[in-house]
Amino acid sequence: MxxxxxxxxxxxxxxxxxxxxxxxxxxxxxxxxxxxxxxxxxxxxxxxxxxxxxxxxxxxxxxxxxxxxxxxxxxxxxxxxxxxxxxxxxxxxxxxxxxxxxxxxxxxxxxxxxxxxxxxxxxxxxxxxxxxxxxxxxxxxxxxxxxxxxxxxxxxxxxxxxxxxxxxxxxxxxxxxxxxxxxxxxxxxxxxxxMLGLALWVVSHFVTRPLRAIASAIISTSKGDYAIPLKETEGNDEVSSVWQALAVLKERAIEHERATQAQREAERRDELKLREILLD
Missing domain, CATH: 1.20.120 (Four Helix Bundle (Hemerythrin (Met), subunit A))
Incomplete structure (x- = not known):
């Protein structure tokens, strides 16, 4: 909903x-x-x-x-x-x-x-x-x-x-x-x-709590902490849409980090080969 x-x-x-x-x-x-x-x-x-x-x-x-x-x-x-x-x-x-x-x-x-x-x-x-x-x-x-x-x-x-x-x-x-x-x-x-209790429950359970969880996940992802599990990625509501977008962003970030790591590893190997050639 x-x-x-x-x-x-x-x-x-x-x-x-x-x-x-x-x-x-x-x-x-x-x-x-x-x-x-x-x-x-x-x-x-x-x-x-x-x-x-x-x-x-x-x-x-x-x-x-x-x-x-x-x-x-x-x-x-x-x-x-x-x-x-x-x-x-x-x-x-x-x-x-x-x-x-x-x-x-x-x-x-x-x-x-x-x-x-x-x-x-x-x-x-x-x-x-x-x-x-x-x-x-x-x-x-x-x-x-x-x-x-x-x-x-x-x-x-x-x-x-x-x-x-x-x-x-x-x-x-x-x-x-x-x-x-x-x-x-x-x-x-x-x-x-x-009605006051119902309003507080709706706002807390369906708005404040999900937004707080999303904010925490976004901050962790931006810091490179990908261990935090993403929630509600299967729903059709607004919160689930944000989680789905964050999941895509997380996957892209992980892929980018892997590519960067692979590039650094390749550069390191090239540098080692160059040193061996120079030493020979």
């Missing part, structure tokens, strides 16, 4: 690390959006429960005002306010039923059934009281008081449960934020350590 491919593989590992961090970030966003959806729903349900409870209390107060109205004008005002609050209750419950999901669907449906009975009786009370029959209207209200108290208690129970869900959603979001921050830190630190 060439140095280029090894370095590209290292770069690819960094890309994989970045991709992993991106995936973790996307998963975090998905989980956060899910929890925020739960939080928003819990907040909306808590508001609806409190608003419904307030409307029930307003209906009761308007009914009591209707019982003691001094004239037809006051009766009409109290009856109008009462009907307007009942209309708002119907709209609120219709929206709540439409948006309800899961386990809250049955709870909202049960609450709507009791609210329908409450609304029907209170509309009748508004009709009778608005017509001026305050005593009959009061009798209707008094007779229905235990049912109204039970209904309002159920509304308050729903409000309490929605607040519990809201608290749980907020706690989950806070816990998730803290946990995911730690996970991000640990994952990032682990990735950095792994």
């Amino acid at each position: 060439s140095i280029r491919v090894r370095i590209l593989a290292l770069v690819g590992s960094f890309a994989v690390m970045a991709l992993a961090v991106t995936v973790l970030g996307l998963a975090t966003l998905s989980d956060y959006n899910r929890m925020m959806g739960r939080f928003d729903r819990a907040y909306l349900n808590a508001w609806r429960g409190e608003h419904l409870n307030r409307l029930v209390s307003q209906v009761v107060m308007e009914a009591r005002g209707l019982y003691v109205a001094n004239d037809a004008t006051e009766s009409a005002v109290f009856a109008g306010n009462l009907n307007r609050n009942l209309d708002e209750m119907e709209v609120l419950l219709a929206e709540w039923r439409k948006d309800s999901v899961g386990a809250e669907t049955a709870q909202v449906a049960d609450l709507s059934r009791e609210a329908a009975a409450f609304i029907t009786l209170r509309r009748e009370l508004a009709r009778v009281g608005g017509a001026g029959d305050h005593a009959s209207a009061e009798r209707l209200g008094v007779a229905n008081r235990p049912t109204r108290i039970a209904f309002q208690a159920k509304v308050e129970a729903v409000v309490k449960s929605t607040h519990t869900e809201l608290t749980a959603a907020r706690t989950e979001a806070d816990s998730f934020t803290q946990r995911r921050a730690v996970e991000f830190f640990v994952a990032s630190l682990a990735f950095i350590i792994v």
Whole structure:
């Protein structure tokens, strides 16, 4: 494997690390959006429960005002306010039923059934009281008081449960934020350590060490020390190419040294022959 491919593989590992961090970030966003959806729903349900409870209390107060109205004008005002609050209750419950999901669907449906009975009786009370029959209207209200108290208690129970869900959603979001921050830190630190170790290993094992060996072999060859064995002369990567070139250079140097030695030996023999001739 060439140095280029090894370095590209290292770069690819960094890309994989970045991709992993991106995936973790996307998963975090998905989980956060899910929890925020739960939080928003819990907040909306808590508001609806409190608003419904307030409307029930307003209906009761308007009914009591209707019982003691001094004239037809006051009766009409109290009856109008009462009907307007009942209309708002119907709209609120219709929206709540439409948006309800899961386990809250049955709870909202049960609450709507009791609210329908409450609304029907209170509309009748508004009709009778608005017509001026305050005593009959009061009798209707008094007779229905235990049912109204039970209904309002159920509304308050729903409000309490929605607040519990809201608290749980907020706690989950806070816990998730803290946990995911730690996970991000640990994952990032682990990735950095792994990639740093991998980079050091690749550079040391595939770049620094081979180049140091090549440099040592070149220096020894240049000094005439041909005993050092040459490595990796059979590969196709850059380091092997340098070793192959060095092997050729070594062979040429050895051949040159042999030729030089042979030439010197021939010159020495010629010189000896010349001396013998001169001495004779």
